[in-house]
Amino acid sequence: MISYNTKDWFTFIFRFHKADTFRTLMPIMLAIGAYSGIVGYLEVEYWKLADNSYVKNITIMHGMLGFVISLLLVFRTNTAYDRWWEGRKMWGALVNNSRNFSIKLSAMLHDEKDRKYFRKMIPSYASILHKHLNDDDTSKQLFEDVDLEIDHHKHKPNQVAKMLFQKINDLYDSKKITGDQLIILNEEVKSFTDICGACERIKNTPIPYSYSAFLKKFIFFYVMTLPFGYSFSLGYYVVPVVVFIFYVLASLELIAEEIEDPFGSDENDLPTQKIAENIKKHVEELI
Template sequence: MIIYETNKHFLGDIAHLSRSWTMQRMVRSTAGVAVVTTLFCIAVMEFELAIHAPSTIFSLLGIVLSVLLVFRTNTAYDRWWEGRKQWGALVNNCRNLAIAAHVIFPEGDRQSRYQMATMISNFCIALKEHLRSGTKVDELIHLSPAERSRYSERKHIPNYITTLIHQQVQVMYRSGAITGDDTRNIKPHTQALLDIAGGCERIKKTPIPFSYSVYIKVLILGYASMLPFGLIRDFGYFTIPLVTFIFFTFIGIEMMASEIEDPFGLDCNDLPTGDIAHTIKKNVFEILEVELEKEAPEKKELYEKVF
């Protein structure tokens, strides 16, 4: 996710656009439209062809296209914001689960506290990759070779980790270390982990309908292709920058929506789920008062950050 300070670096924020992957795609598409428009204008102006269409038609089409793009961007942003709310709920429930475990578990049972902190942390780390291309077991922390082998056999590792958390609580209950009331108090926070995972999977696996997304792209391309016919008579060669800018505006809105509709990836404006997962890890180890073993330096996610 791009991190920036609002209302502070106006020109700097604009300059960043040149380094954006989405902007580079937009520029390539816009350049192609500019070339085609230039060839059209040269053919009409130099050979004095009587080719034109009423500009009012394009005004009406522009309004229709604008309405569709507003709906498109609102829908994409709703998905992005829903994903952020789910990960915000994950932060809260992981902290509450760690606090409940800290209060409930016997003070001298540092092994149980350590296991709980490790499992909560691994759930978050596993979930961020589960929402991308699949959990990477090598990223999980404090696992023995045997545990890594068992994790590798699972297709849905967040499910497996939640099961282990429930099992640990039940084992402690049966041994008399905690009471039945303790298990009931800790259960809602444990169940919330899978509720959040399911909410994120719903966003991930239910993209914008393909036909709707393709229709908007076709409409933008068709509008930009026909627009020179409506402007050439009134604007001459100035039609080239006008058509280029209008296409740049419409295709930019569409590409921005496409970028944020899957908020769990590694595009520049996707959610910083990796950073959130590591923050939760540090929080739960601190809450449970167990030491977090030294690890290799955390790898920064691929998305670019602007300060």
């Protein structure tokens, strides 16, 4: 995730980060600029359409549809940001639940062997969830001195949660914790699985295809018709105007596409690996 100063206006205006949409859209912006110039030339210089031509009234359509496209883009960006923020809340909850789990185990357990087991396994869940959400394979060598015994053809976070609960149940069977303590610790393990399910829901349920495809087509045809109406009043200045309008509309769509899946490797995605490392540090301090 990009670190920046929210109050530094000039950095935002004049700096082009590699994640900036301007870099991504540059080829198509040049193509649209050339297209707008050709349309402007044909209307003004070649066809020499009169000012009372019906083509000039196309701008009425743009005025009517501008409000519609703005509503669609607002809904699109808000929906994408809600997914990004929900993912951040889920990982924030994982941090807090890992801390609470560690604090309770630290007070309940006195055997150093048991404490060492949870000191390794609780951070393991966060690390494997990070790998799981990024669709990367997790190997047994990921964590030193811990034999995870994971079957890689199965759901990895579920296997780690199962191992955590199995250990807690073994502690109860060996009378190291009471039945009330077993219930308390069981809720902490359950919260891990709930968080995993919520993250998978975000990961596996993108914006409906029909909505996304329609919005892209809407932006494309809206921009492609702009030069026909505004060439009369702007002349060749229609080129930068149309390019700028396309940049604004397409950038909003690109930003929404990037943040709607917050668990990837894009510049603006959540730093889940860093969060998992912080969980490891906090758990080792507590247990």
